[in-house]
Amino acid sequence: MNEIVESFLSDLKLLDVYRSDCLTVFRVASHSTGNHCPKCGQWAHRVHSLYYRTVQDLPIGNKLMVLRIRSRKFFCDNASCTQVIFTERFTGLFARSGRKTSRLNDLLTHLAFELGGNPGAAMARQMGIQVCRDTMLQRIRKSEHPEPTSPQEIRVIGIDDWAYRRGDRYGTLICDLEQHRVIDVLPDRRVATVAAWLIRHPTIQIVSRDRAGAYAQAIRQGLPHAQQVADRWHLLKNLSETVHRFLSRQRLPLREKRSRVAHPAHDDPEPAPDAPSGTPDETTQTTVNPKTMRREIKWERVQEVQQLHLSGMGKREIARRTGLSRQTIGKYLTWNEVPNTVRVKRTTVLDPYRETVCELARQSMKGPKILRHLREMGYIGSRTTVAQYLADTRKKDLQSGTCLIEQSRRRVSPREATVLVTQKESEVKASDRAYRDQLLREVKGAQELRDLCMSFRLLLDTHDRTPLCGWVETALQSQVQEMGSFARGIQKDLDAVSSGIKGPWSNGQLEGQINRLKMLKRQMFGRAGFDLLRARVLHHA
Ligand SMILES: [Zn+2]
Numbered sequence: 001m002n003e004i005v006e007s008f009l010s011d012l013k014l015l016d017v018y019r020s021d022c023l024t025v026f027r028v029a030s031h032s033t034g035n036h037c038p039k040c041g042q043w044a045h046r047v048h049s050l051y052y053r054t055v056q057d058l059p060i061g062n063k064l065m066v067l068r069i070r071s072r073k074f075f076c077d078n079a080s081c082t083q084v085i086f087t088e089r090f091t092g093l094f095a096r097s098g099r100k101t102s103r104l105n106d107l108l109t110h111l112a113f114e115l116g117g118n119p120g121a122a123m124a125r126q127m128g129i130q131v132c133r134d135t136m137l138q139r140i141r142k143s144e145h146p147e148p149t150s151p152q153e154i155r156v157i158g159i160d161d162w163a164y165r166r167g168d169r170y171g172t173l174i175c176d177l178e179q180h181r182v183i184d185v186l187p188d189r190r191v192a193t194v195a196a197w198l199i200r201h202p203t204i205q206i207v208s209r210d211r212a213g214a215y216a217q218a219i220r221q222g223l224p225h226a227q228q229v230a231d232r233w234h235l236l237k238n239l240s241e242t243v244h245r246f247l248s249r250q251r252l253p254l255r256e257k258r259s260r261v262a263h264p265a266h267d268d269p270e271p272a273p274d275a276p277s278g279t280p281d282e283t284t285q286t287t288v289n290p291k292t293m294r295r296e297i298k299w300e301r302v303q304e305v306q307q308l309h310l311s312g313m314g315k316r317e318i319a320r321r322t323g324l325s326r327q328t329i330g331k332y333l334t335w336n337e338v339p340n341t342v343r344v345k346r347t348t349v350l351d352p353y354r355e356t357v358c359e360l361a362r363q364s365m366k367g368p369k370i371l372r373h374l375r376e377m378g379y380i381g382s383r384t385t386v387a388q389y390l391a392d393t394r395k396k397d398l399q400s401g402t403c404l405i406e407q408s409r410r411r412v413s414p415r416e417a418t419v420l421v422t423q424k425e426s427e428v429k430a431s432d433r434a435y436r437d438q439l440l441r442e443v444k445g446a447q448e449l450r451d452l453c454m455s456f457r458l459l460l461d462t463h464d465r466t467p468l469c470g471w472v473e474t475a476l477q478s479q480v481q482e483m484g485s486f487a488r489g490i491q492k493d494l495d496a497v498s499s500g501i502k503g504p505w506s507n508g509q510l511e512g513q514i515n516r517l518k519m520l521k522r523q524m525f526g527r528a529g530f531d532l533l534r535a536r537v538l539h540h541a
Pocket of ligand 1: 037038039040042076077078081082083
């Protein structure tokens, strides 16, 4: 037993153990006869005095574990050494003045980095280690972050921004594209900050970046000889933004509506608003009609009552067993089948106006205005009756694909149209094709825009930059002014774009790193400062 415990205590000798409800204490001492003097390194064994020190260790069974260490002070017998007395060192187990063992410290640091302040502390407490949030955060702040790769090795980097808060504050993430790891996180995306960082890393030869001007300028300032690469993903993003801007100012053709159900529930070609659902006899066996289900369950119940009665049981006894009333049992005993109940539809004051309500709603008139119309026509019912009828009919439209109120055609958002225009032919869904063709036919300039998009995507796909200048020339002549400005942007940034088209480098991997950063940011509820976020992003990087 002691051997097992001692193997856990590494170099220490177990003297005794005592435990209370919340604590286990191991009284231990060192095996060794002496210690090396920390000053001169000479072996010393002459004991000056004994004392006890207390160190917290990894918990056992979710309870605090404490090492009570019988520790010694030694005389250094080296005549030339200035150190006369020194305390015993326990190298590897805990630091000289540490109150926690190294392995406990490692665990807490790990928890802090993986989970953050509050969740890390909560997890530690669950394991039996008493720590508070702030000490967990201090662990992150105090940890050293060695540069993941020495500056000499960095050759190709990707640089992109990430949002503290979208549209408000941005930071910069820098990745080593060859080693696939985050090198640094900068607190903003200003030219001065980025340029200063680049100057400190003169070995960088290639920088992949987005299309915004700030990073381009920073690279020109910080590393004028580095090759700039316009990131392919950002090129495509800019292209689709161009199309979106154009389509946003167009009147797009209406599109047939997709109903939620492929086939209308009613076979009736002209379903009336309140058409009664089919009676159980009409339903086929394949469809599970809730009404039929209820009838079957009830019929089983009736048969059970009749069986009990046949076996000679009285109504009172049956009532006690089944929980039904004696009146109900009397009724059940007379039944040969569950009678078909037909619910009589209530008439309401709205009945004469139903058609009008649908008609007005179809003209996209809102509830209050419809009510005013009805009042003029002599409607004396309440507002809620109209509102309820509208809501019910809309729901029915949606569920069964009927068109009592809703238009059968809808307006298409510019975003949706952009996808259709910029998609490759092979990516277009069969159901979208007819509308896409109509869009290209009816919107002036759309076909031209699509042709330019396709030829630009071909450049990216084939990594062939020779046709780029020709493409820019064509695009500059375009009738679509948005495409003209996109082409002018490319023209200004021609070297970087052509490197982006040809070269193997892109910021694809930054996407994943930025997602990880966002995950950490949200874990800290947006309260953590930049230093904390940076420390956690660079940890494990
Ligand atoms: Zn010494």
